[in-house]
Amino acid sequence: MSRPTQPTNQRLSPVREPIIRIAQVFKQYRVGRRDITALNGVSLTIDRGEWVSIVGPSGCGKSTLLNLLSGIDAPDSGTVDVAGQRLNGLSEDRLAAWRGREVGIVFQFFQLMPTLTILENIVLPMDLARNGSNRRVRALALLEHMGVAELANNLPSELSGGEQQRAAIARALANHPQLLLADEPTGNLDSHNGKIVVELLRDLWNAGTTIIMVTHDPGVATQASRVVSMRDGEIVDDIAHIEQGACIHSRSMLLG
Ligand code: ADP
Numbered sequence: 001m002s003r004p005t006q007p008t009n010q011r012l013s014p015v016r017e018p019i020i021r022i023a024q025v026f027k028q029y030r031v032g033r034r035d036i037t038a039l040n041g042v043s044l045t046i047d048r049g050e051w052v053s054i055v056g057p058s059g060c061g062k063s064t065l066l067n068l069l070s071g072i073d074a075p076d077s078g079t080v081d082v083a084g085q086r087l088n089g090l091s092e093d094r095l096a097a098w099r100g101r102e103v104g105i106v107f108q109f110f111q112l113m114p115t116l117t118i119l120e121n122i123v124l125p126m127d128l129a130r131n132g133s134n135r136r137v138r139a140l141a142l143l144e145h146m147g148v149a150e151l152a153n154n155l156p157s158e159l160s161g162g163e164q165q166r167a168a169i170a171r172a173l174a175n176h177p178q179l180l181l182a183d184e185p186t187g188n189l190d191s192h193n194g195k196i197v198v199e200l201l202r203d204l205w206n207a208g209t210t211i212i213m214v215t216h217d218p219g220v221a222t223q224a225s226r227v228v229s230m231r232d233g234e235i236v237d238d239i240a241h242i243e244q245g246a247c248i249h250s251r252s253m254l255l256g
Helices: 062-069 094-103 117-126 135-145 161-172 191-206
Strands: 018-031 034-047 051-055 077-084 103-106 179-183 210-214 227-230 234-243 248-249
Touching: 018 062, 034 077, 034 210, 034 234, 051 062, 051 191, 062 077, 062 135, 062 179, 062 210, 094 103, 103 161, 117 135, 117 161, 135 161, 161 191, 179 191, 191 210, 191 227
Parallel strands: 051 210, 051 227, 103 179, 179 210
Antiparallel strands: 018 034, 018 077, 227 234, 234 248
């Protein structure tokens, strides 16, 4: 197994430009006769170039929030603006086209297509977006960057969990997305492979990708430049780490 590229030094973005702006978002689910409030008036702005962890107990609304950012789900009320697009009211077709262009998604259980080779898995999103002409060359370069190029012709089931997640990150990057959304990207990995994935994310962040990551792991969460804590469908804490070991509180502290 070859090693991924080593990260460069942390980049400090001089320009603050929102890439995500959600305002007063409410989302309920009807379960039987009960309405469950998943998001209760959430507002959040994330600048281009940030690496944000979203943390909080199970059921607090983290995945719902991530699904709103990718347009997989829609709010009952409130506005969702992501990567230059107001997502409210977009048709499924336009949402899918927008998502394919602007957003890369990494899942806890990788979700590679089991009957396609690793290389074909990376080419697929480029085919769907009709993006680029040298798709296999780009796919191979991405796999190389993730340290799994030698597995390009294998099926996902022939890879370890760590290798599958590195391939899944390559797939997420296939269409040069502005934004990477990761739902528990280390949740199904041992600590060694978890560290490799976190270093790959750091590498991408240093190269300018905006990353939003849901995680249960406090050690992983604090690798990000900002940690947003949720509870009961609300944001209760928002901490910006300006340097390793130092941080500033950027929002009122409601935990306690
Ligand atoms: P988390 O990711 O923090 O574990 P979720 O966003 O998955 O939380 O869920 C928030 C709340 O909304 C939970 O009470 C969950 O049971 C509920 N919920 C999420 N998705 C659905 C759904 N599709 N149908 C019904 N309830 C849901």
